[in-house]
Amino acid sequence: MDKCLIKWIVFDYGGVLAEEGFVAGLHAIARQEGVDERQLLETTREIILSSGYLVGEILEESFWNIFRHETGINRSNEQLRDAILSRFVLRPWMLEVVARLRSRKVGTAILSDQVNWLDELDIRDGFFQHFDRVYNSFHVGLSKSNPQIFEELVQWINCSPGDIVFIDDHLPHIKRAKSRGLNVIHYTDREQFIRDLSAYCPVEA
Numbered sequence: 784m785d786k787c788l789i790k791w792i793v794f795d796y797g798g799v800l801a802e803e804g805f806v807a808g809l810h811a812i813a814r815q816e817g818v819d820e821r822q823l824l825e826t827t828r829e830i831i832l833s834s835g836y837l838v839g840e841i842l843e844e845s846f847w848n849i850f851r852h853e854t855g856i857n858r859s860n861e862q863l864r865d866a867i868l869s870r871f872v873l874r875p876w877m878l879e880v881v882a883r884l885r886s887r888k889v890g891t892a893i894l895s896d897q898v899n900w901l902d903e904l905d906i907r908d909g910f911f912q913h914f915d916r917v918y919n920s921f922h923v924g925l926s927k928s929n930p931q932i933f934e935e936l937v938q939w940i941n942c943s944p945g946d947i948v949f950i951d952d953h954l955p956h957i958k959r960a961k962s963r964g965l966n967v968i969h970y971t972d973r974e975q976f977i978r979d980l981s982a983y984c985p986v987e988a
Contacts, residue, residue: 787889787984789966790946793936794881796895797871798952799970800910804871812866816856826854832928836898839921843899868900873908876973881913883986892916894936894949896926896956916940927956933963948983950976 797803809827813820830853831837836846847860856863881891891914895901898921905911918939925932937944944964951957952970961967968979980986 785985787884787887789889789948789983791890791892791940791942792884792948792980792984793892793894793940793950794877794914795951795953795956795970796893796897796901796904799950800877800893801874801904802870802872803952804867804869807870808867811870812856812858812863818854818856823854823856831898832926837896837920837926838924839898846898864900868904868907871900871904873910878910878913880977880980880986884984885913885915887984887986889984890915890940890942892918892936892940894918894927894932896920896928927951927953927959930959930963933960933965937963937965948980950980 794800797805806824809824810820813823827850830846830849834846834849835841836843843864844860847863850863851857884891893911893914893916895918897919901917901919901921911917916939918936920926920932923932923935925935933944933949937947940947945966948966948968949957949960950968950970951960954969957967957969966983968976970976977986
């Protein structure tokens with residue numbers, strides 16, 4: 784078996800380890816409400832960033848109150864959150880890849896721009912146990928829109944940037960990580976991901 788060339792692999796959650804429930808959920812809400820899907824997604828992303836919800840500065844109740852005020856969508860917190868959380872579906876094959884990496888003594892971590900939902904999704908699906916570290920913007924007070932988080936990541940796991948591979952489906956996050964010296968994989972699909980990962984640490988999938 785070929786040698787792994789890196790020490791840590793860091794995964795995004797939504798869109799990499801799991802289906803992207805945030806986007807899918809908001810698109811579903813938009814269709815049901817008869818509003819533009821892209822506009823609702825952009826508006827909600829802006830609310831999450833500007834309100835500070837993404838980095839733990841306000842709680843979920845306040846976020847949904849702002850959401851209803853800004854969008855005019857008057858659904859309950861439970862209806863809105865269920866539309867999103869129900870669409871975060873883990874990819875079992877990804878967890879198999881993680882297990883193979885750990886068996887080869889490669890450190891594995893999650894770096895996610897998530898809110899309190901990530902903890903609730905772990906209670907539902909039990910995926911934290913498959914990783915050595917979990918870093919969530921809601922708890923660390925930084926999001927991946929700030930390049931500083933990648934500098935902090937290097938310190939948190941006590942490893943040089945060149946020994947880390949960061950995986951994300953959102954290209955701007957990939958560019959910011961790369962600007963801080965990390966190796967990167969832009970996730971687009973399973974087949975390409977396995978090919979890209981094999982350049983750093985060959986795994987069967």
